[in-house]
Amino acid sequence: MTGRRWPALEVDPPWSASQVAELAHEYGLERVDTPPGLVRYLRQLWERRAFVIELATARAYERNQNNVLGQLWAALNPLLLAGSYFLIFGLLLDTSRGVDNYPAFLSVGIFIFSFIAASATTGAKSITSNLSLVRSVRFPRAALPVSVALAEFLLLLPAIGVLLVLLPIVGEPPRWEWLLLPGAMALLFGFCAGLSMICARLVLDVRDATNLIPVAVRLLRYVSGVFFSIAAYAGHGALSLVMQYQPVALFLQLVRSCLLSEVPQDPLLWLWGAVWAVGFLVVGAVVFWRAEGRYGRD
Amino acid sequence: MAATDVTGTGVPVPPGRVPSIVVRDLRVTYKAYGGKRNALGDEAEGRLGRALDRVTRHVGTVTEVPAVRGVSFVAYEGESIGVIGRNGSGKSTLLRAIAGLIPTAGGEVWAGGDIALMGVNAALSSALSGERNIMLGGLAKGLSRKQVNELHDWIVDFAGIGDFVHLPMRTYSSGMAARLRFAISASTAPDILIIDEALSTGDVEFRAKSAARVEEIRQQAGTVFLVSHSTATVRKMCDRAIWIDRGLLRMDGPTDEVCDSYERVMRAIRRKKRLRG
Numbered sequence: 001m002t003g004r005r006w007p008a009l010e011v012d013p014p015w016s017a018s019q020v021a022e023l024a025h026e027y028g029l030e031r032v033d034t035p036p037g038l039v040r041y042l043r044q045l046w047e048r049r050a051f052v053i054e055l056a057t058a059r060a061y062e063r064n065q066n067n068v069l070g071q072l073w074a075a076l077n078p079l080l081l082a083g084s085y086f087l088i089f090g091l092l093l094d095t096s097r098g099v100d101n102y103p104a105f106l107s108v109g110i111f112i113f114s115f116i117a118a119s120a121t122t123g124a125k126s127i128t129s130n131l132s133l134v135r136s137v138r139f140p141r142a143a144l145p146v147s148v149a150l151a152e153f154l155l156l157l158p159a160i161g162v163l164l165v166l167l168p169i170v171g172e173p174p175r176w177e178w179l180l181l182p183g184a185m186a187l188l189f190g191f192c193a194g195l196s197m198i199c200a201r202l203v204l205d206v207r208d209a210t211n212l213i214p215v216a217v218r219l220l221r222y223v224s225g226v227f228f229s230i231a232a233y234a235g236h237g238a239l240s241l242v243m244q245y246q247p248v249a250l251f252l253q254l255v256r257s258c259l260l261s262e263v264p265q266d267p268l269l270w271l272w273g274a275v276w277a278v279g280f281l282v283v284g285a286v287v288f289w290r291a292e293g294r295y296g297r298d
Numbered sequence: 299m300a301a302t303d304v305t306g307t308g309v310p311v312p313p314g315r316v317p318s319i320v321v322r323d324l325r326v327t328y329k330a331y332g333g334k335r336n337a338l339g340d341e342a343e344g345r346l347g348r349a350l351d352r353v354t355r356h357v358g359t360v361t362e363v364p365a366v367r368g369v370s371f372v373a374y375e376g377e378s379i380g381v382i383g384r385n386g387s388g389k390s391t392l393l394r395a396i397a398g399l400i401p402t403a404g405g406e407v408w409a410g411g412d413i414a415l416m417g418v419n420a421a422l423s424s425a426l427s428g429e430r431n432i433m434l435g436g437l438a439k440g441l442s443r444k445q446v447n448e449l450h451d452w453i454v455d456f457a458g459i460g461d462f463v464h465l466p467m468r469t470y471s472s473g474m475a476a477r478l479r480f481a482i483s484a485s486t487a488p489d490i491l492i493i494d495e496a497l498s499t500g501d502v503e504f505r506a507k508s509a510a511r512v513e514e515i516r517q518q519a520g521t522v523f524l525v526s527h528s529t530a531t532v533r534k535m536c537d538r539a540i541w542i543d544r545g546l547l548r549m550d551g552p553t554d555e556v557c558d559s560y561e562r563v564m565r566a567i568r569r570k571k572r573l574r575g
Contacts, residue, residue: 010546013323013370013405019308020322020406026307027317029408032398033324051437058434062425065466135399136415136483137438207331294401 035292042285045140052143056150063155078159082107082166099229100262104172109226111159112255116192116248117217118152123196124203124213127295134296141295142288145196153189160185167259177265181258187277188251194280197288204291224248247276309372318410318490318521319373319396325404326366326388326395326545365391367545368405378522380532380553382560383542389525392542393492396523411489411520414439416480416512428454428463428470428478435482449485456507457481477504484511487518494525529557 024030035041045052064073086103099105126144127134134141160181168174202209223243224230230249234240243249254273256263311317365388373379383389394400397413423431432453436446454463457477459470467475493512516522516535526532532539532553539556541549549556 010368013368015309015322015370017322017406020320020408022307023309023311023317024320024408027410029317029320029410032396032407032409032413033402033405048437048440050443051434051440054430054434054437058423058426058430062423065425133438135394137435138398138413139438139440296400 033293035289038286038289041140041142041289041292045142045146048139048143051139052147052150055143055147056154059147059151060154063151074155075158075162078111078162079166081110082159082162085110086166086170099232101170101172101260104167104170104260105229105256105262106227107163107166108256108259109252111156111163112188112252113221113224113226113248115152115156115188116195116251117221118155119149119192119196120199120217121213122148122152124199124210126196126200127204131296141292142197142285145200145284145288146193149189149193149196153185153192163259172260175261177258180265181255183270184251184254184258184273187273188255190277191247191251191273191280194277194282194284197284198280201284201287201291204294220248225252245272247280250276311372312374315374316410317372318375318377320408321372321396321405322370322407323405324366324369324392324395324402324407325364326391326400327403328363328365328391330361330363364403365545366395369542369545369547370405371540371547371550373521373523375520377538378516378524378536380529380536380539380557381523381525381542382527382529382532382539382557383548384564385527387542388545389542390494393494393523393525397492409490412440413490413492414483414486414488415492415494416483416515424468424475425466427466428459431467431478432463432482435479436485439486441486453478453481453485456484456511458504473501480508484508484515487515489520490523491515491519491521492523492525495527529561533557 036044060074061071064071069076082103085106089103089106122129123145126148127141130144134144164174164178199209199213202213224246225243230240230244234243244253250269250272253263254269257265257269309320367388369392381389381393391400394415395402396407396409397415398407399415423434426434429450432450433443433446436449437443441449454460457474457480459474459478462470462474467478470478513535522536524532524535536553539549539551539553539560540547541556541560549559
């Protein structure tokens with residue numbers, strides 16, 4: 001210890017909480033260290049929508065900026081990925097697994113699942129990876145997980161575009177059902193934004209969850225029907241129903257029902273899609289908001 | 299400053315002054331992950347205890363560090379307050395908590411109006427161009443796209459980065475990056491302004507320019523806090539000073555009075571160190 005140790009005793013506050021509250025009321029002062037009510041919080045978030053969008057586009061842009069072809073990779077990456085699936089599973093191997101057009105089935109599954117997985121894992125890190133921004137500017141912190149989900153969504157769009165071009169080539173002619181796709185994507189985005197907020201809150205309370213979320217994602221990858229049709233494998237029991245209607249599997253199926261002729265349109269899919277989207281958004285917003293005053297600690 | 303209780307609330311408010319910030323018993327605790335458990339003492343007793351300690355030391359390494367330990371004061375409109383103290387005394391932490399940027403562990407902060415922190419460490423993305431960083435920084439502060447576009451030229455000009463504004467920020471020299479950050483945060487004037495050591499950025503010319511800009515903002519802003527360990531800056535710019543020592547408020551009063559005793563104590567410490575070593 002350098003220097004002299006000061007008598008560093010803590011002192012009692014000179015005024016009571018109620019005295020200060022009365023003074024604050026008199027001069028119209030507001031609490032800074034506690035979050036506003038939920039409605040006001042959501043309004044503040046809405047007022048910062050331009051920030052959320054800018055942050056998302058910047059982040060999506062940043063991902064593909066570090067090489068010569070730059071933004072072309074946003075389309076090239078999914079093209080190469082889907083292309084190799086069509087090559088391997090369509091031409092070289094015969095693994096239909098109860099599916100008529102396996103390469104198309106798999107490509108949709110992979111793209112949609114990657115979006116959900118990325119929303120969860122980067123959403124979990126959205127506060128800690130922006131700590132210096134959090135510590136220098138005041139804004140509703142929910143802007144960060146929401147913009148993470150939006151950035152991943154923006155990166156998904158070129159992949160969907162690639163799919164729409166490839167599908168007719170591999171025997172899935174354009175159909176009227178394709179027009180339902182924007183609706184399915186909107187529900188999917190709502191779900192992912194909620195998921196991202198939930199993961200961000202989870203990591204705040206249990207820092208070690210950062211290591212568990214990737215494990216959960218890997219597990220979901222294998223039970224959500226990314227590679228296979230759940231109905232064809234798991235039959236029609238209660239377990240199969242749970243597996244088919246859990247949100248991740250459901251959204252894969254919902255998007256497939258819009259794109260692939262072998263998956264029929266089903267009102268039940270849409271109903272559950274809406275339930276999961278609204279449910280995750282509401283739970284995510286409430287859960288995230290309740291800890292608003294605590295983000296930004298180390 | 300005759301502090302009389304004109305409000306009848308028990309909190310002394312001098313006649314004719316309007317409180318803009320009230321801080322009561324504010325506490326901030328850092329949770330430090332990593333490092334070793336028992337980093338702050340608490341040595342285990344006995345041979346067995348120490349052996350156990352050696353094994354478990356690397357699991358559950360969360361240390362709670364109290365940075366601000368119960369600070370109370372009232373700031374008024376039109377005041378500029380210098381916050382002084384040694385490195386690590388908790389002055390930056392205190393003001394970040396007042397600005398609502400870091401979580402508090404207890405106490406209250408009340409404010410009238412918007413609070414902004416001006417500093418050189420406002421985070422920007424190094425992968426993005428200066429242009430996008432200007433937009434991002436402005437929108438984060440709550441400006442509209444149109445407002446940021448109107449400020450854009452002023453920011454680029456003030457930072458003096460010229461055509462570099464189109465390049466990613468990782469290509470900037472550290473001076474250029476710091477100047478851009480300062481220019482973004484200095485482009486608007488809030489009701490309550492907190493300046494955190496931002497005046498020591500860049501070369502002599504930029505320092506003079508930024509001091510002039512801070513003075514401009516100071517006249518528009520209602521209340522200004524200046525965090526500094528240089529008493530010279532505080533004496534020049536502030537009419538009141540608060541001395542923070544080890545997370546506690548050690549002195550609060552007219553600038554010269556507080557700065558004089560601060561300097562006296564610092565001199566005493568240096569002398570003692572010299573004698574010892």
